[in-house]
Amino acid sequence: MITTIQQGAFTTIQDQGRWGYQAYGMPIAGSMDRYASSVANLLVGNKPTAAVLEMTACGGAFKFDEEQLIAICGGDMQGTLNGVPIANWSSFLVPKSSQITFDKVISGYRTYLAVAGGFDVPIFLGSRSTYTRGQVGGYEGRALRQGDVLYVGKECSFTVEPRKLECNYIPQYPSEIMLRVILGPQDGMFSQSAIDLFLESTFIVTEQAGRMGYRLKGAMIKPIGKADIVSDAMCLGAIQISANSRPFIMTADHQTTGGFAKIGTVIWTDLAKLAQAQPGDIIRFKLVTEQEAIETLCCEKQCFIDITNICRSE
DSSP states (O other): OEEEEEOOSSEEEEOSOOTTOGGGTOOOOOOSSHHHHHHHHHHTTBOTTSOEEEEESBOOEEEESSOEEEEEEEEEOOOEETTEEOOSSEEEEEOTTEEEEOOBOSEEEEEEEEETTOBOOOOBTTBOOOBTTTTBSTBTTBOOOTTOEEOBOOOBOSOOOOOBOOGGGOOOOOSEEEEEEEEOSSGGGSOHHHHHHHHHOOEEEEEEESSSEEEEESSOOOOSSOSEEEEEEOOTTEEEEOTTSOEEEEOTTOOSEEEEOEEEEEOGGGHHHHHTOOTTOEEEEEEOOHHHHHHHHHHHHHHHHHHHHHHHHO
16 A cells, blocks of 8 residues: 555556547546656556556555555655655656655656556546546546555566666656647637747746646737637647737646637647646747658657567666
């Protein structure tokens, strides 16, 4: 058993998401930073889809009743094991009756804790991910609270030894980030000068930087006419220009439809960068082609293969 001693600012159980139900109004949910959560799982020998803990802004504290192999990836929340600092982007054994404690994040925004075997919570519509607005998935459909007891599953797929991840696989989290985008589907509702302004401007992450979306402040991106459209499907990374003419980027718990024009979409691999941006950080956008976006996916897939092979090698 793993007991929650302190829950942190917002800690939930997440996996790779609840796919195939958006047509019925159910968001995907899942880890905000799918790269960090997947790597954490690989470091403990899990399938990338195993359930992990996602902590935002400030982490919690957890007591382990039995020895467990765990991994920590993502933002640096100054983790300690029985008071001794632990390395981020690494896996290690937690002795029986030990406590892992996290503090405020000093780099990035979200931290992931994976345990060998994954967290054993009920599967809802094919996923263990928490969707708090719908009160489904994860631990009773909510964020963790003090006293909650978690159980370890059996989702290990290969044997590993504790290790620190090689530096070339560890992302950096600067306060200024560039997000690559593809235009559309409603870019035709904006003039070329408005699109140029969108691509040339600097935006600041507001306090609304959550699992539903990231609201940005900066230049006003005005459509040719009204921003309203007949509500249509929404996707992860969609950049909606709402009535205030400022970008709102859809994230893991985004609504399944929307009635404002979407000027573009953040490519899949850059959503991890967005997930680690905290309020006050600066965002710029860079236009890429569909082929370039596909190539980044291929590179990420190869990266996971390489990390898996490294973890298996010992």
